[in-house]
Amino acid sequence: AQTVTQSQPEMSVQEAETVTLSCTYDTSESDYYLFWYKQPPSRQMILVIRQEAYKQQNATENRFSVNFQKAAKSFSLKISDSQLGDAAMYFCAYRGRNAGKSTFGDGTTLTVKP
Amino acid sequence: DADVTQTPRNRITKTGKRIMLECSQTKGHDRMYWYRQDPGLGLRLIYYSFDVKDINKGEISDGYSVSRQAQAKFSLSLESAIPNQTALYFCATSDGTSGRSSYNEQFFGPGTRLTVL
Numbered sequence: 001a002q003t004v005t006q007s008q009p010e011m012s013v014q015e016a017e018t019v020t021l022s023c024t025y026d027t028s029e030s031d032y033y034l035f036w037y038k039q040p041p042s043r044q045m046i047l048v049i050r051q052e053a054y055k056q057q058n059a060t061e062n063r064f065s066v067n068f069q070k071a072a073k074s075f076s077l078k079i080s081d082s083q084l085g086d087a088a089m090y091f092c093a094y095r096g097r098n099a100g101k102s103t104f105g106d107g108t109t110l111t112v113k114p
Numbered sequence: 115d116a117d118v119t120q121t122p123r124n125r126i127t128k129t130g131k132r133i134m135l136e137c138s139q140t141k142g143h144d145r146m147y148w149y150r151q152d153p154g155l156g157l158r159l160i161y162y163s164f165d166v167k168d169i170n171k172g173e174i175s176d177g178y179s180v181s182r183q184a185q186a187k188f189s190l191s192l193e194s195a196i197p198n199q200t201a202l203y204f205c206a207t208s209d210g211t212s213g214r215s216s217y218n219e220q221f222f223g224p225g226t227r228l229t230v231l
Contacts, residue, residue: 004156006156009154033219035219042224043202043224043225043227044222044224044225045157045204045206045222045225047219050219091156091157093156095220100145100162100164100208100210101147101159101162101172102157102159102220104149104156104157104158105156106154106155106156107154107155107156
């Protein structure tokens with residue numbers, strides 16, 4: 001079974017600075033997807049960024065980017081120029097190509113200090 | 115209008131009561147899911163359905179049942195609620211028909227906060 005580990009229960013960053021959230025996963029599959037979701041206090045799950053395992057290029061979405069290291073099974077999220085609105089819980093998720101269902105990490109709570 | 119809706123948004127009930135949480139979607143997706151979130155933990159899969167006639171147990175299905183009434187509707191039932199089922203419940207959908215070009219990403223409803231006293 002796949003597992004997803006987020007080793008940082010809490011992180012904080014100063015506004016306008018950069019922060020990196022860590023995620024590692026365990027799988028025997030070669031074809032899969034990885035996702036980062038944001039959950040603000042409204043509790044809505046919002047997709048931040050996604051990556052296909054067979055794509056070597058790291059995904060980027062505006063201020064959000066990932067460092068995908070397939071051999072190391074690592075998928076970290078970098079938030080640049082942090083904003084107060086980035087404060088939320090962030091979840092890393094894994095989905096096998098044909099599995100249809102996702103496995104989530106336990107989340108990292110990000111605090112942004114003004 | 116929201117693509118994935120859940121009713122109710124909040125519910126307080128008592129131990130032993132039967133509870134139904136409902137999920138509807140207008141995205142036209144074939145796949146639907148129910149997840150549970152506890153404080154400090156990620157989402158855990160309760161049940162999932164890849165079409166109306168396909169229902170599968172997830173990792174924590176004990177104490178729960180589901181019904182896929184139509185492609186757009188997927189309900190979760192707690193036959194006899196107990197306090198440790200107090201949690202945030204999410205419904206999600208995905209499109210399983212779009213082929214390799216799609217990430218088959220999941221789209222989540224707003225969640226239902228359930229409290230069992």
